[in-house]
Amino acid sequence: MKIALIAMSGVRAHNPVLTALGLTLPGFLERGKAIASMPSLSLLTLAALTPERHEVEYHEVADVNEVRAVPECDLAAFSTYTGQVKDAYALADRYAALGVPTVIGGLHVTSLPEEALQHCTAVVVGEGESVWPRVIADMEARRLGAVYQVNGMGFDLSDAPIPRYDLLDAARYNRLTVQTSRGCPWRCEFCASSILLTPRYHQKPVERVMAEIDAIQAIWPEPFIEFADDNTFVNKHYGRELAAAMSGRGIPWFTETDVSVAEDPELLAMLKGAGCRELLIGFESPNRSGLDGLEMKRNWKLGRLDRYRDAVATIQSHGIAVNACFILGLDGQGPEAFDAVERFVEETLPFDVQITFLTPFPGTPLYDRLLAAGRIIDVGGWEKCTLFDVNFIPQQMTPGDLEEWGIGLGMRLYGKEATARRRAGFKAQAAAGPRPTATGAS
Numbered sequence: 181m182k183i184a185l186i187a188m189s190g191v192r193a194h195n196p197v198l199t200a201l202g203l204t205l206p207g208f209l210e211r212g213k214a215i216a217s218m219p220s221l222s223l224l225t226l227a228a229l230t231p232e233r234h235e236v237e238y239h240e241v242a243d244v245n246e247v248r249a250v251p252e253c254d255l256a257a258f259s260t261y262t263g264q265v266k267d268a269y270a271l272a273d274r275y276a277a278l279g280v281p282t283v284i285g286g287l288h289v290t291s292l293p294e295e296a297l298q299h300c301t302a303v304v305v306g307e308g309e310s311v312w313p314r315v316i317a318d319m320e321a322r323r324l325g326a327v328y329q330v331n332g333m334g335f336d337l338s339d340a341p342i343p344r345y346d347l348l349d350a351a352r353y354n355r356l357t358v359q360t361s362r363g364c365p366w367r368c369e370f371c372a373s374s375i376l377l378t379p380r381y382h383q384k385p386v387e388r389v390m391a392e393i394d395a396i397q398a399i400w401p402e403p404f405i406e407f408a409d410d411n412t413f414v415n416k417h418y419g420r421e422l423a424a425a426m427s428g429r430g431i432p433w434f435t436e437t438d439v440s441v442a443e444d445p446e447l448l449a450m451l452k453g454a455g456c457r458e459l460l461i462g463f464e465s466p467n468r469s470g471l472d473g474l475e476m477k478r479n480w481k482l483g484r485l486d487r488y489r490d491a492v493a494t495i496q497s498h499g500i501a502v503n504a505c506f507i508l509g510l511d512g513q514g515p516e517a518f519d520a521v522e523r524f525v526e527e528t529l530p531f532d533v534q535i536t537f538l539t540p541f542p543g544t545p546l547y548d549r550l551l552a553a554g555r556i557i558d559v560g561g562w563e564k565c566t567l568f569d570v571n572f573i574p575q576q577m578t579p580g581d582l583e584e585w586g587i588g589l590g591m592r593l594y595g596k597e598a599t600a601r602r603r604a605g606f607k608a609q610a611a612a613g614p615r616p617t618a619t620g621a622s
């Protein structure tokens with residue numbers, strides 16, 4: 181059987197002003213370039229679980245309108261996030277017209293399997309590893325079902341296969357992803373990451389992570405790695421083990437974590453030598469009202485607010501750049517929030533800053549709440565789930581205000597001078613050497 185693995189790829193925003201800004205502002209452009217091309221880790225993982233007797237081909241589709249003929253195959257398997265799901269459905273419809281069965285998986289269809297079944301033959305709900313072999317076996321037996329679901333506690337990352345990086349032309353990418361953990365112990369109302377796939381936060385054994393890195397180095401000897409995690413350093417013991425294994429490998433990497441990383445001096449001291457270049461941290465809001473209630477288990481992020489500024493300084497003093505992320509349009513944010521973000525950034529000088537609009541992704545508590553309150557503007561307008569488009573009615577401003585003030589803030593933050601100031605700030609903080617670590621963590 182020939183299986184076409186099709187990734188809906190590319191980064192996008194529908195808002196034309198923001199798109200144009202992305203093309204001109206240096207700070208925005210740099211991160212855009214770094215992430216514009218990254219392969220689909222889910223499909224490379226499934227490829228590794230496909231019996232060798234089948235032929236697998238990996239494809240990426242950035243613009244569905246440019247696909248003249250869909251790749252020839254006996255089964256087309258799609259992976260997509262919400263923003264591109266309609267493009268995946270359009271391709272699935274083309275396969276349906278040709279009589280070729282299709283299967284789709286990923287975060288979006290995990291939340292809305294019935295919608296996916298209007299276009300695809302089968303849908304995989306949740307983590308793909310445990311059910312993919314069943315999908316293949318059912319295809320071989322000509323009895324492909326409609327909905328495949330993971331049972332029990334989910335997939336154990338100790339059994340993770342090595343993704344088929346060898347299917348890639350390494351020259352096309354500037355970063356490759358490796359997953360070290362899945363899930364997150366926190367529950368932020370807006371979060372649409374792997375927490376929607378797995379009931380528990382767990383890590384991949386470090387020796388397995390290193391085997392994946394070896395596999396990447398077989399196709400790209402000097403790679404740049406992005407860990408595809410929700411929150412890499414929640415478990416500090418694991419974090420130190422990972423950092424120790426990466427030490428001396430000379431491989432630069434980037435990951436996402438929470439602000440508590442600033443509370444572990446031992447881990448911080450290891451990160452630079454381990455190759456860590458940058459930590460992306462969701463600060464979300466610099467003001468109390470914006471953060472209040474955001475993390476739903478124990479208001480964890482609000483509890484950390486007092487340490488935010490210290491955390492940026494501490495992390496950067498270890499030579500690790502911070503990419504400080506803020507969400508605009510949270511219920512607790514009024515018009516003052518835009519200046520507050522700018523002030524926080526100007527005062528703390530993180531190397532990078534990311535601002536995105538609050539986005540109700542299906543499957544999240546935020547989506548359910550806003551939908552029930554009639555606050556989603558275009559219900560089913562999935563193409564607007566880009567993080568750069570506004571598709572809800574904010575509590576303290578109009579959608580138009582949010583967009584306009586967000587763009588204004590973006591112009592100030594991503595301009596040449598502000599970007600240069602942040603870069604110089606980071607350099608100075610790193611040159612001054614390690615600061616004492618914030619303590620008293622709870």
Ligand code: B12
Nearest residue numbers: 188189191192215222259261262285286307308408409410
């Ligand atoms: C790495 C990453 C990227 C990379 C690479 C994306 C890619 N092509 O894979 C880059 C930087 C390019 C990127 C871009 C974007 N991203 Co991104 N990204 C991530 C990140 C950090 C990790 C994703 C990952 O690799 N996970 C590991 C894989 C193994 O998990 P998975 O894809 O969910 O797959 C599992 C299951 O879902 C299932 N599965 C998935 N597909 C299929 C298919 C089949 C057939 C089967 C059987 C099973 C199956 O099995 C897999 C294994 O269990 C997540 C955040 C996070 N921490 O999770 C955000 C995240 C996925 N990104 C997000 C967004 C919004 C985007 C963009 C839309 C932004 C934009 N404005 O364009 C683009 C869209 C990119 C695209 N076209 O795919 C959101 C998606 C939310 C959502 N529900 O849609 C996330 C969750 C972050 C967030 N802010 O919440 N992203």
